Amino acid sequence: MERLSEQIMTHAARLSEGTPLAAKGLLHLGKRAAVDQALSRLAERGQLLRAGRGVYLRPVQTRFGTRGPSVEQAVEALAQQRGEVIVPSGIAAANALGLTTQVPVRTVYLTSGRSRTLRIGQQAVELRHAPKWQLSLSGKTAGQVVRALAWIGPEEAENAMRKLKAELPRGVLEELVTAAPQFPTWLARAVGKVVHG
Numbered sequence: 731m732e733r734l735s736e737q738i739m740t741h742a743a744r745l746s747e748g749t750p751l752a753a754k755g756l757l758h759l760g761k762r763a764a765v766d767q768a769l770s771r772l773a774e775r776g777q778l779l780r781a782g783r784g785v786y787l788r789p790v791q792t793r794f795g796t797r798g799p800s801v802e803q804a805v806e807a808l809a810q811q812r813g814e815v816i817v818p819s820g821i822a823a824a825n826a827l828g829l830t831t832q833v834p835v836r837t838v839y840l841t842s843g844r845s846r847t848l849r850i851g852q853q854a855v856e857l858r859h860a861p862k863w864q865l866s867l868s869g870k871t872a873g874q875v876v877r878a879l880a881w882i883g884p885e886e887a888e889n890a891m892r893k894l895k896a897e898l899p900r901g902v903l904e905e906l907v908t909a910a911p912q913f914p915t916w917l918a919r920a921v922g923k924v925v926h927g
Contacts, residue, residue, distance in 0.1 A: 734760050734768045739777060742788040748803030750811055751778065751786040781808075782848040789851075798851020805839055805848075805855065814843040815865040816857065820881025823874040828897075829882065829890050840864055840877065863912050871898065872905035876913070884916040891924040 737759045742751055753765045760768070769786050772778040778786040779798055787804060789796045798804075809816040819838040824830045837853060840860035848855045864880050867873030875894060879887045895903065903925045910918040 734764055735772055735777075738765070738768055738772060739788075742778070745788065746803075746807075747790055748787065748799035749807040750781060750804065751788070752784055752811065755811070779849070779851065781850055782846055785848065787850065798853065801837055801850050801853060801855055804850050805857075808848075809841075812843060814841050815868050816841045816843075817865055817868045817873060817877065819858070820864075820877040820879075824878035824881050824890075827874055827878050827894060829878050829893065863914065863917075866909055866912055867905060870905065871902045872909065875902070875906060876909070876917070879917055879920065884920075887917060887920040888924060891920050895924050 738751070738756060741756065741759065745751075751769065753762060753769060756765045756769075759765060769778065773780040773786060776789070776796075779789055781787050781804065785808065787799055790799055805816050808814070816839050818826075819834065819840055821830065821832060821834045822838070825833060836856060838856045838858060841857045842862070842865055843857065843859065845859045846857050848857065864877055865873075866876060875891075875898070879890060882890050906921045907925050910921050913921065
């Protein structure tokens with residue numbers, strides 16, 4: 731069993747910071763039950779961090795001690811590994827776009843997968859299942875606008891969109907108009923009215 735643990739740690743050392751480990755990705759090293767047990771023991775010893783059910787992360791060694799990987803890197807790697815779309819929440823997008831000065835107290839991401847909470851080092855990261863339209867244009871400024879407006883809500887979306895129109899490049903506005911058919915009616919109306927008005 732110790733040999734399997736060493737193989738897992740050797741494999742983990744080759745991965746970039748924040749890349750999650752899961753038993754299914756380590757089946758080339760041994761049988762599923764043995765891999766599960768080895769991962770669990772490595773987490774008990776502190777050699778791996780248990781981020782959530784079946785998800786482990788390698789702690790990062792610094793000259794100041796051990797810390798968890800960056801949340802952004804871990805979430806991005808998890809999205810790639812699981813084939814999910816995972817994006818920052820609406821309040822984070824609104825803050826990044828200057829639509830609010832509120833800073834999110836909890837770290838929340840929206841996901842195409844199931845809702846769950848991950849532990850990355852000392853930080854709890856909430857993944858909330860979201861409708862497909864809120865996950866559209868992921869990785870783009872236009873996607874941030876969609877999530878920010880969803881958080882702001884129908885009553886204030888048009889005012890927020892007017893504020894953004896002055897600051898956003900024309901290409902971003904065109905992306906929003908192109909994607910508008912997949913949005914709820916209130917959001918598609920706000921986007922169209924402001925961009926074409």
